[in-house]
Amino acid sequence: MSLTGKVALVAGATRGAGRGIAAELGAAGATVYVTGRTTRDRLSEYQRAETIEETAELVTALGGHGIAVPTDHLEPEQVQALVERIRRDHGRLDILVNDIWGGENLFEWNKPVWEHHLGNGLRLLRLAIDTHLITAHFALPLLIERPGGLLVEVTDGTADYNATHYRLSPFYDLAKTSVNRMGWAHAQDLAPHGATSVSLTPGWMRSEIMLETFGVRENNWRDATAAEPHFVISETPRFVGRAVAALAADPERARWNGQSLSSGGLAEAYGFTDLDGSRPDAFRYLAEVQEAGKPADATGYR
Numbered sequence: 001m002s003l004t005g006k007v008a009l010v011a012g013a014t015r016g017a018g019r020g021i022a023a024e025l026g027a028a029g030a031t032v033y034v035t036g037r038t039t040r041d042r043l044s045e046y047q048r049a050e051t052i053e054e055t056a057e058l059v060t061a062l063g064g065h066g067i068a069v070p071t072d073h074l075e076p077e078q079v080q081a082l083v084e085r086i087r088r089d090h091g092r093l094d095i096l097v098n099d100i101w102g103g104e105n106l107f108e109w110n111k112p113v114w115e116h117h118l119g120n121g122l123r124l125l126r127l128a129i130d131t132h133l134i135t136a137h138f139a140l141p142l143l144i145e146r147p148g149g150l151l152v153e154v155t156d157g158t159a160d161y162n163a164t165h166y167r168l169s170p171f172y173d174l175a176k177t178s179v180n181r182m183g184w185a186h187a188q189d190l191a192p193h194g195a196t197s198v199s200l201t202p203g204w205m206r207s208e209i210m211l212e213t214f215g216v217r218e219n220n221w222r223d224a225t226a227a228e229p230h231f232v233i234s235e236t237p238r239f240v241g242r243a244v245a246a247l248a249a250d251p252e253r254a255r256w257n258g259q260s261l262s263s264g265g266l267a268e269a270y271g272f273t274d275l276d277g278s279r280p281d282a283f284r285y286l287a288e289v290q291e292a293g294k295p296a297d298a299t300g301y302r
Helices: 016-027 052-061 076-090 118-143 159-164 170-193 208-214 218-226 229-233 237-249 263-270 282-291
Strands: 007-011 031-036 065-070 095-098 150-154 196-201 260-262
Touching: 007 016, 007 076, 007 118, 016 031, 016 052, 016 065, 016 095, 016 150, 016 237, 031 052, 031 076, 052 065, 076 118, 095 118, 095 237, 118 150, 118 170, 150 170, 150 237, 159 170, 170 196, 170 260, 196 237, 196 263, 208 218, 218 229, 229 282, 237 260, 237 263, 260 263, 263 282
Parallel strands: 007 031, 007 095, 031 065, 095 150, 150 196, 196 260
Antiparallel strands: none
């Protein structure tokens, strides 16, 4: 699987799924622009240590070419400048991954709209929805200049799952269901240009924040299963990255146009595995848990 010569933009690549996706695109040989608000010189509101420079260096170390560009995707002029730079430097954009999020500290589980902090909820929606639309507005005209472009809208939960499960906050629920719909909507506009749009969800992802929540690291993550047995089916951020790389390398990827996909489902279709050789399929597992009559929370595994 080679993406040598391809140019990708992973919007929201500081950590988590975005970093995993950028890494796997780099491992396949792509040039990858990675964006986010946290740099070695400036922290975002997250106040975390991961930076876009680290992500770009990882892309390069794995065989691609990583380019870090500090970008606030709520600021149209910054996104426009980013796309103009890609056009100027490479004259093409083959893959756009919209993974901008930033809402980890803003949602409140199990609170109806009248109890949820209004300002935080509205800020979450702007970060989760407006950023994706702003980025698509400026980047898709470059992507469709060559046939075969790929847009991936990253979300939490498949369309089928989210359609019948309340995600335990009106704001979080709306954010994640909207991105699934966005992937479908863009597919209608991109198909006449020979481009493909999908929405994609990881399963229970061992992001930096998730590992910290369980008090473990990637090298001992299984220790967390003592407290949460279902964590055994979790996956690294690189797993969803391999899903994106497989889609981008598939000459028949248009067959997926408009669909809501999962990392586990695409692993089954394309045959890739996670870094440890496993092939977790979180949403199939969740369906089996629910069929057995066991309760599940918003993570989908309890």
